[in-house]
Amino acid sequence: MTEVAPTAGLPPHCGDLWPRRGVGLAQRAAQFIGIDAVQLACSGTAALVIALTALHRRTGRRTVVVPAYTCPLVALAVAHCGLHLRVCDLAADSIDMDAQALARLCNHDTLAVAVTHLGGRVADVGAAIAVARAVGAHVIEDAAQALGARRDGRSVGLAGDAGFFSLAVGKGLTTFEGGILVTQDHELRAEFARVAGEVAPFRFGWELKRCLQLLGYHLVYRPALLGLAYGMPLRRALRAGNPVAAVGDDFSSTIPLHTLGRWRQAVAARAFARLPDFLETCSAQARRRRQRLIRIDGIEVFDDVEGAQGIWPFLMLRLPSEARRDAILRELWGAGLGVSRLFIHALPDYAYLRTLVGEHEVPNARAFAARTLSISNSPWLDDGRFARIVEVLERAAA
Secondary structure, eight states: OOOSSOOOOOOOOOOGGSOOOOHHHHHHHHHTTSSOOEEESHHHHHHHHHHHHHHHHOOOOOEEEEEESOHHHHHHHHHTTTTTEEEEOOTTTTTBBHHHHHHHHHOOTTEEEEEGGGGGOOHHHHHHHHHHHHTOOOOEEETEEETTTTTTTTTSSSSEEEEEEETTTTSOSSSSSSSSEEOHEEEEEEEEHHHHHHHHHOOOHHHHHHHHHHHHHHHOOTTTIIIIIIIIHHHHHTTOOOOHHHHTTOOSSOOOOOOOOOHHHHHHHHHHTTTTHHHHHHHHHHHHHHHHHHSTTTTOOOOTTEEOOOSSEEEEEEEEEEEHHHHHHHHHTTTTTEEESSSSSSSOGGGHHHHHHHHOHHHHHHHHHHHHEEEEEEESSSHHHHHHHHHHHHHHOO
């Protein structure tokens, strides 16, 4: 069975692997984002660790406020830095944090507020900045899923004090694992470089492992072989009743910290040349398919707010109820069509995060987790397969 990837990853080319010289990854990323320079990291999580460490050294503050619905790695990064985590509920029917709840959570010890550009959609960074500035805190933009997203023509990640992007598997551009950390504060950028040199030195074992994984990715990232690396483990986890493992939310508390090797940088730099056209193609496909989906009773597809130009790794749908969402997933999740879920729980509901996060009343985040699903925007999901998904959605609506 051919397998559709759950996200629209940039298809790799064999020519990317050859070790010839050219414009480096850091330079290409800086040009693409629209900034003087960037700090490369071995993962988006490592980029967040570097940013939090640098900001903590600058201020001595210890509390980080994050959305209650975001990647569990954000909570693990805060814990890795020895900082205190506070979670903020989402606003109703939104990817943004509730501004009033956020204001109540922030105080003189707040180091940073992390804003998540969820699923390539552009979050309201301005509201978080207003709250953070009132208490002297910083704002970090979690743009892990949003490399290429913009607001008013400007890249996400630049409105706050710092921002980071992920180059992990499943993102538009990948080094198998990698990250990009940005800031417009030149002194803070220099501090990021110092911290990276201290906490993320070159580690031969890790870099060798990632190089081999990247080679494997180039081999299997195609519809005919992806079922071996992705589809089989997914269906095994679903049969075991383990949705956390099915989407890969079962992260280790150990965060690898090392440099991003030169060969992997070169591979991504060559692939970067294809990224703008790929994102434009994905955007056109997503907008066309969104118009089809919103005609189905009860289906809401998250779209850009005014002035925003997000990217579309997948289409994020909200259903009227958890029961209807789950009925759809029973037919489509694991069918090889790229239908999946984003993060399974709100942060307080992951068993392995309980000691880090604690108990919190976050009803909107829990409702978001319970009623959403995603449909891949990969070019491998052709119109015929998309029509099969639409048929199931329409049948569920009826």
